Amino acid sequence: MTPWxxxxxxxxxxxxxxxxFNIRGSKLWYAALGGMLAWALxxxxxxxxxxxxxxxxxxxxxTTCGAEVMARLLKTxxxxxxxIWLLPLVPGGALYYTMTYGLAGEWMLFAEKAVYTIExxxxxxxxxxxxxxxxxxxxxxKSKKCPKQAQKTR
Amino acid sequence: xxxxxxxxxxxxxxxxLQMMLESxxxxxxxxxxxxxxxxxYGARRADVYATTSNIILxxxxxxxxxxxxxxxxQQIVTDIERMDRLNSLxxxxxxxxxxxxEVRREIEAIKHTPVYSxxxxxxxxxxxxxxxxxxxxxxxxxxALYGTLIGLCVGVLSILFGRMQTxxxxxxxxxxxxxxxxxFAGHGMGLAGDVGFLIIGNIMTLIPGVGLTNSLRDLFAGxxxxxxxxxxxxxxxxxxxxxxxxxxxxxxxxxxx
Numbered sequence: 001m002t003p004w005x006x007x008x009x010x011x012x013x014x015x016x017x018x019x020x021f022n023i024r025g026s027k028l029w030y031a032a033l034g035g036m037l038a039w040a041l042x043x044x045x046x047x048x049x050x051x052x053x054x055x056x057x058x059x060x061x062x063t064t065c066g067a068e069v070m071a072r073l074l075k076t077x078x079x080x081x082x083x084i085w086l087l088p089l090v091p092g093g094a095l096y097y098t099m100t101y102g103l104a105g106e107w108m109l110f111a112e113k114a115v116y117t118i119e120x121x122x123x124x125x126x127x128x129x130x131x132x133x134x135x136x137x138x139x140x141x142k143s144k145k146c147p148k149q150a151q152k153t154r
Numbered sequence: 155x156x157x158x159x160x161x162x163x164x165x166x167x168x169x170x171l172q173m174m175l176e177s178x179x180x181x182x183x184x185x186x187x188x189x190x191x192x193x194x195y196g197a198r199r200a201d202v203y204a205t206t207s208n209i210i211l212x213x214x215x216x217x218x219x220x221x222x223x224x225x226x227x228q229q230i231v232t233d234i235e236r237m238d239r240l241n242s243l244x245x246x247x248x249x250x251x252x253x254x255x256e257v258r259r260e261i262e263a264i265k266h267t268p269v270y271s272x273x274x275x276x277x278x279x280x281x282x283x284x285x286x287x288x289x290x291x292x293x294x295x296x297x298a299l300y301g302t303l304i305g306l307c308v309g310v311l312s313i314l315f316g317r318m319q320t321x322x323x324x325x326x327x328x329x330x331x332x333x334x335x336x337x338f339a340g341h342g343m344g345l346a347g348d349v350g351f352l353i354i355g356n357i358m359t360l361i362p363g364v365g366l367t368n369s370l371r372d373l374f375a376g377x378x379x380x381x382x383x384x385x386x387x388x389x390x391x392x393x394x395x396x397x398x399x400x401x402x403x404x405x406x407x408x409x410x411x
């Protein structure tokens with residue numbers, strides 16, 4: 001039961017953000033569905049990759065790839081979907097618990113949660129950054145449509 | 155190209171670049187757009203340097219004709235629809251080279267890109283907060299409704315602070331202070347099982363997630379200055395949110411589990 005509630009909540013959470021970021025028309029639904037799928041993938045991978053940071057990384061890579069494909073299909077900047085699809089993975093909960101333990105003076109738990117939060121954030125962004133960096137090399141293989149201007153003039 | 159045309163090209167391009175940055179585009183996208191547009195319109199050389207706070211664009215059209223203009227970027231608000239339209243305009247300029255007067259008209263149209271009305275924005279602040287209350291583990295119906303209610307109020311506050319041009323950090327701090335205090339008050343009235351989920355749900359709408367992501371993208375794309383600027387900005391925003399929570403704890407005393 002819990003996974004389904006989480007997946008549905010992820011749908012509405014992402015949809016809400018899509019409105020706040022001024023996404024319009026059918027893209028609203030792609031945004032919300034993507035957020036839902038990203039979380040579903042995260043839950044599905046649980047038995048395969050027990051480490052949460054590792055799972056964050058895999059989901060982040062898959063989602064960013066999906067966003068790049070989507071961007072080419074809809075001719076829109078890839079960051080449109082990449083950022084919004086990964087919203088359910090933003091470690092807001094972990095961050096909150098870190099703050100709570102810090103304020104309560106539970107330093108052991110605080111340190112543990114702080115490291116955990118940073119791990120998640122790094123895994124998430126590493127996935128995005130790796131895929132984005134890789135994708136930017138694609139035009140190089142495709143054609144010489146937009147050569148860097150510096151090479152031309154020097 | 156005659157001088158007036160060069161000026162027009164520069165001002166059109168800068169207008170586009172400025173709007174791109176202000177709607178949350180990455181630096182490399184902005185710089186690449188500038189190069190592509192200027193080259194399509196016959197510039198021999200176009201040098202652009204963009205950061206999150208200004209753009210410098212220098213275009214060389216002939217041996218003795220080099221023009222440089224700059225723009226100051228004031229604030230960045232994620233607006234994906236606008237970014238999308240600007241991106242299509244840049245594509246079209248690079249491939250079809252429409253008349254600059256037409257580009258100018260297009261720019262004016264993009265300036266008036268529709269945004270969701272205040273009630274809709276407020277409503278979705280609420281829905282987002284409610285959804286993330288459930289998402290992070292809150293399971294009571296009243297809790298979800300109360301979380302949504304707090305979210306609606308945070309939406310009203312955010313819009314209000316935006317109107318009044320309140321300092322962004324102060325605005326986030328006050329929103330966070332309100333959300334956390336309201337969560338504790340609701341908990342006191344027995345409306346929600348766990349204060350934590352109420353707060354997390356509402357903090358999610360305040361967290362500078364896009365800023366942080368873009369900061370990392372810029373950093374890894376080699377635009378270190380912008381990446382660092384965005385990072386500092388996001389961290390101060392996050393700290394403002396944390397301060398709201400800390401002050402609430404001091405006001406209400408102790409940490410509720």
